Amino acid sequence: MxxxxxxxxxxxxxxxxxxxxxxxxxxxxxxxxxxxxxxxxxxxxxxxxxxxxxxxxxxxxxxxxxxxxxxxxxxxxxxxxxxxxxxxxxxxxxxxxxxxxxxxxxxxxxxxxxxxxxxxxxxxxxxxxxxxxxxxxxxxxxxxxxxxxxxxxxxxxxxxxxxxxxxxxxxxxxxxxxxxxxxxxxxxxxxxxxxxxxxxxxxxxxxxxxxxxxxxxxxxxxxxxxxxxxxxxxxxxxxxxxxxxxxxxxxxxxxxxxxxxxxxxxxxxxxGDDKGLILPPKIAPHQIVIIPIYRDDSDKNKVMNLWKKIETTLKEKNIRFKFDNREELTPGFKFNEWEMKGVPVRVEIGPRDADRNGVVTVRRDNREKKFPSLEEFLENITNLLDTIQKDMFSKQLKFREENTFDITNYDELKEVVEKGGYARTFWAGDSELEDKIKDETKATIRCELFEKTKESGKCFYTGKDSEVQVIISKAY
RNA sequence: CGGGAUGUAGCGCAGUCCGGCAGCGCACUUCGUUCGGGACGAAGGGGUCGAAAGUUCAAAUCUUUUCAUCCCGACCA
The missing domain is CATH 3.30.930.10 (Bira Bifunctional Protein; Domain 2)
Structure with missing residues (x-):
């Protein structure tokens, strides 16, 4: 790669x-x-x-x-x-x-x-x-x-x-x-x-x-x-x-x-970000990837013993994991590769971790690095995956809220289309008007919202009273 | 279908103008040293230069034809 x-x-x-x-x-x-x-x-x-x-x-x-x-x-x-x-x-x-x-x-x-x-x-x-x-x-x-x-x-x-x-x-x-x-x-x-x-x-x-x-x-x-x-x-x-x-x-x-x-x-x-994919734990093919680090046989023995203690528990907890023990690649290369593939949690196990009976964990979504003991790690891993799942959703919800703009006239719609995101407004126009707006702005009415922010309002284009609240945006 | 660009090793490209042994980087193979953020050295393997026809002693390079892909528009989950 x-x-x-x-x-x-x-x-x-x-x-x-x-x-x-x-x-x-x-x-x-x-x-x-x-x-x-x-x-x-x-x-x-x-x-x-x-x-x-x-x-x-x-x-x-x-x-x-x-x-x-x-x-x-x-x-x-x-x-x-x-x-x-x-x-x-x-x-x-x-x-x-x-x-x-x-x-x-x-x-x-x-x-x-x-x-x-x-x-x-x-x-x-x-x-x-x-x-x-x-x-x-x-x-x-x-x-x-x-x-x-x-x-x-x-x-x-x-x-x-x-x-x-x-x-x-x-x-x-x-x-x-x-x-x-x-x-x-x-x-x-x-x-x-x-x-x-x-x-x-x-x-x-x-x-x-x-x-x-x-x-x-x-x-x-x-x-x-x-x-x-x-x-x-x-x-x-x-x-x-x-x-x-x-x-x-x-x-x-x-x-x-x-x-x-x-x-x-x-x-x-x-x-996703500039380092590649970021996958939600619930659907990630590998929820965690474990990367062993060692230079000689004595290190390797220590690390493999540590891994054995981890593997059993991960299986018991039904966690989808990948143990990346490819010998020909350096740890740094693997870090980058699994980041590209969006694995939610990276676990590093090296001689230093074996000595203190712990691991290093790094979250893909916010890059947070921690040094838990083995016991803490195994006890919290399921929670950690849940937390990542929730944090990823919260982050995107915030992103969407920050990029949804209530508009009251056509110029404001054009501004929103220009900078990206959703324009939210009431709508009383017809099919022809919708076409015209599409021609002029490239944006379309994505849907008439089930969950409105308020019961009724004035249509941003026609000025008529309406009970239909819509979101408008450019779309894929 | 319109406008623009590109086809050379698995990938990314140089070479094309001005014809003369088909190259570079990454990847790949073997061996050795490495290994906590994309390791290093040595030795190797890999090509119908998108395709066809033509010009020429000689074509990746020039001419003609053709095919394909990508980007921008019109269509859409």
Whole structure:
């Protein structure tokens, strides 16, 4: 691994791609816009995935798998859906050495193929709710791509639920966006705003879209998860009816929701610094890294004896650790390498520590160095990881608060867009006005906030009274 | 698809203007000394100079064509 990365202040975009590659999260693939997720990056995704999957199970969802290939005709059934996705779907036209009579699209999302199956599975209100999730890859042909943030192929999960009533389906969508908020805040240490997308920004085919919006290191918004109340749009497109309790045929109400490998990009940009990644302990592939230091065999024996005492306890405490005993590298090199990879705690054990029966610990997030006794260390390590997790969240929450500005007019919006961060204000404009603002400032309404700072106020642009409070920012 | 740039060892680059043995740094291999913040020495290995055609005694270098990638815009989770 070569030295260092481009500094954030010099070139944030370059810093980002440097970190992704030098921390060995991902590499470029031979296909434009695609990436190879390397073992360290995949381990990170697996940790996100396993925590989230548990939350899905806890909320009554089950996993299934639907095909990658979707009959092209399916995508076209829902008018808004086809219009929204047409530019970015890849189509398979040839197979088996022949041109296909009916082409397939590579799924950009699975609503259509899933609802074609739901038609077969749903007959009565007794079949509802149907709460299915799938972990899958999807393909969206984007014009411009960036590792993790926007790739042609990406990994995600998509939940697709079917319900008896509009209220229930909508409640499901809101429940799941809050699951995402919990994931982001408690596991990824990323504070997020939660709200409703405007008509301009919502998912094609949805009645309403909800999102979580993070604020990353260069003060731009990152949409990190979405959840949709689909109404009866897909049920109508695929003719999915059920017999309700009054013995009538009725279209089913739906929700869908997803988060993707984009979250990995969010973690990198939320926490990283000029030394590389900083990972939250709950999802870090290695929560601590232990680096032995010795020069001769007698030192080595002492250090290895110390390590044996540590290893057993770490296993008992279920801590994910890495013992880096590579002989050919100096400790200094390893310090830098594991800092690049964002391991939350570094533990140094050398002859001096062995002599006093202690260790040296260094936190990645604030670089705090301590010299605890072995006993203190083993007793406090779990607490230390918890503390780091909380401190990382607090730091980012403070950063977000410092970069959220309440505005009252258009000039103030332009100022906020100029310096970065969120502009928070009331909004009474329409779709056209939103487009105009986007054209003029490059900023968009990220969402209409669920949690408003006050009940109502005046729209910053039209001056009309409004009960809709929004955040506006440039976004990834 | 428009505007800009770049393709030479795994990575980063020099060499191209003015044609003449394909180089440098890092990484890699072996041995020895090192090891508490990116160690040092010695000896090695690694190339279809993006691709094709042309000019020439001779092409990384000149000409033509072509492909790819990156950055800036329009699209997007």
């Amino acid at each position: 070569s030295k260092g990365v481009t500094s954030q202040s010099k070139d944030y975009a370059k810093w980002y791609t440097d970190v992704v590659q030098k921390a060995e999260l991902a590499d470029y693939a031979p296909v434009k816009g695609c990436m190879i997720i390397r073992p360290y990056g995949y381990a990170l995704w697996e940790n996100i995935k396993s925590n989230l999957d548990k939350m899905f199970k806890d909320t009554g969802h089950v996993n299934a798998y639907f095909p990658l290939l979707i009959p092209e005709e399916f995508i076209k059934r829902e008018a808004e859906h086809v219009e929204g996705f047409a530019p970015e779907v890849a189509v398979v036209t040839h197979a088996g050495g022949k041109k296909l009579e009916k082409p397939y699209v590579l799924r950009p999302t699975s609503e259509t193929i899933i609802w074609s199956a739901y038609k077969k599975w749903i007959n009565s209100y007794r079949d509802l709710p149907l709460l299915i999730n799938q972990w899958a890859n999807v393909i969206r042909w984007e014009m411009r791509t960036r590792l993790f943030l926007r790739t042609t192929e990406f990994l995600w999960q998509e939940g697709h639920t079917a319900h008896e009533t509009a209220e229930e389906a909508k409640a499901e969508a809101i429940k799941m966006i809050n699951v995402y908020k919990k994931l982001a805040e408690e596991y990824l240490a990323m504070p997020v705003y939660v709200g409703t997308k405007t008509e301009n920004e919502k998912f094609p085919g949805a009645v309403e879209t909800y999102s979580i919006e993070a604020l990353v290191g260069d003060k731009k918004a990152l949409q990190s998860g979405t959840s949709h109340y689909l109404g009866q749009n897909f049920a109508k497109a695929f003719d999915v009816k059920f017999q309700n309790k009054s013995n009538e045929q009725e279209y089913v109400y739906a929700s869908s929701w997803g988060v993707s490998t984009r979250l990995v990009g969010g973690i990198i940009m939320t926490h």
